[in-house]
Amino acid sequence: MPASSTLSDPFIAAAVWAGLGALGLTLLLSLQIVAMRVRLRRRQAAEAVVLARWRPVLNAAVVGELPAEGSTGLPPMLPGDRLPFLRLWVHLQGSVRGEAGDTLNALARRLRLDEEALAMLARGPRTARLLAALVLGHLRERRAWPDLLELSSDADNTLSLTALWALVRIDPEAAADYLTPMFIEREDWALSHVAGILQQASAPAAAALARILPSLGEAKLPRALRIAEALRLSLPPSVLGAALASPAVPVVIAALRSVLTPETIGQVRTLLEHEDWQVRVQAARALGRVGERADAGRLAGLLGDPHWWVRYRAAEALRDLPALSRADLEALRASLTDRFAADILAQVMAEGSPA
Known part of the structure; x- marks a missing residue:
């Protein structure tokens, strides 16, 4: 049978065109994957150059060897350096304590990265806002408080919990007063996350719980008591005694655990x-x-x-x-x-x- 007569069959013609379309889409997808890999490798290579330039400076800051103010000991902060630098800076902040963290903060402020992080928090995409919240929390940047408060009620749990962590870092007492009632209400937030965030504000959180517990209904009391247990807080005997005397079994169980x-x-x-x-x-x-x-x-x-x-x-x-x-x-x-x-x-x- 001639090829023209075969292709004149509508079902065969449709199958041929569908096959050609699938082949074309497969080729396009393959090209897109190749292009993405090329871009990724270029970005990784560019970041490696940035980190090679800044890692010695950051490592020196960790051991307290920050160049003197006004000296020429710091490389220039190029526009493409900021995000790789901040990601490495946040990583180092998570692994140091005390004076090393303070020196890293001083370095970031000298490079005006506090201003960069404030702008990212206010107008950046999701990943930039996450990074900015971490940076501003480590910096204990009070100017970020309003934007972090707004972000703390975001529907995205990762964004909201990161913002809450930053608030605690900036002002533990004010954050505990604000966060403790929220943590009691938000039962979708895991207690491990709640405890991790409030760990640095355990004393203010204990005071906030002692004020809140007497006014809570039986539905919310177990959650509040579990937060106290997760933080290993010693509640006032009058508050704990009232919970132990509750007729509600879940409340009594939670109180006994505390x-x-x-x-x-x-x-x-x-x-x-x-x-x-x-x-x-x-x-x-x-x-x-x-x-x-x-x-x-x-x-x-x-x-x-x-x-x-x-x-x-x-x-x-x-x-x-x-x-x-x-x-x-x-x-x-x-x-x-x-x-x-x-x-x-x-x-x-x-x-x-x-x-």
Whole structure:
């Protein structure tokens, strides 16, 4: 059959044109990938040149060897140098402490990169704003406060959390007052992120939580108490005692997890007999942290609890009581008539023995 008659078939013609179109698109895509790789390599090569010029200066700043003000010891900051420089600067800031960080800050200000970061934060694309927030947080740049506050409510979680971190770096006390209620409301933010951000403002955050907790409803109290637990904050006994006395089981559980000091030990002892097994678990753990030698009998009573986790945590608490020696635990285990109680205590003692 002649080729012209074959192509006159509409289905065959459509298939041929579709194949040619797919081939053309494949070639275009391949060319685009090649072009992207070429651009990437060029950008990496250009950044390598920038870093080779600035890395010695930054490394010298880390060890306190910043050129004197007004000297010619610094290379010129070219327009293409700024972003690679700032990325390396932020990386170094994340790995140093104390005077080294202050010297890096002084270098950035001498190069007027604080002004550059403020402009990036106000008008830059997403990646530039992220970098700017990190830079301004390390610089503790107060002028960035309004823009960072606005960015902290952005729908993009990465942008908002980075802005919140920068706010804490700039002014821990003001940031704690602003952020703590927000962190309680935003349950979509992981507690690990919240704790990481508030770690540098733990004292102001503790004060803010102490003010906020008495006015919170039962729905929000567990989240607030978990934040206190993540930061290992010692809450005022009156605030913690009120949470321990709550009729809501989630609140009581969260409060027990926050018990770090013995002021509320009486309530903790009472909660060992709570009808909810999860409360008994947390009460046993809390008593292991703050209990006394006299609490050994109370915890031993839980070794026969119907729930395995209660027995296990009670055995752990007995092992962790600082007033009990290994010999005391051996004597207690030998005195137990309940086989399950003796077994769980023996298991926990074996787990805690040195290898």
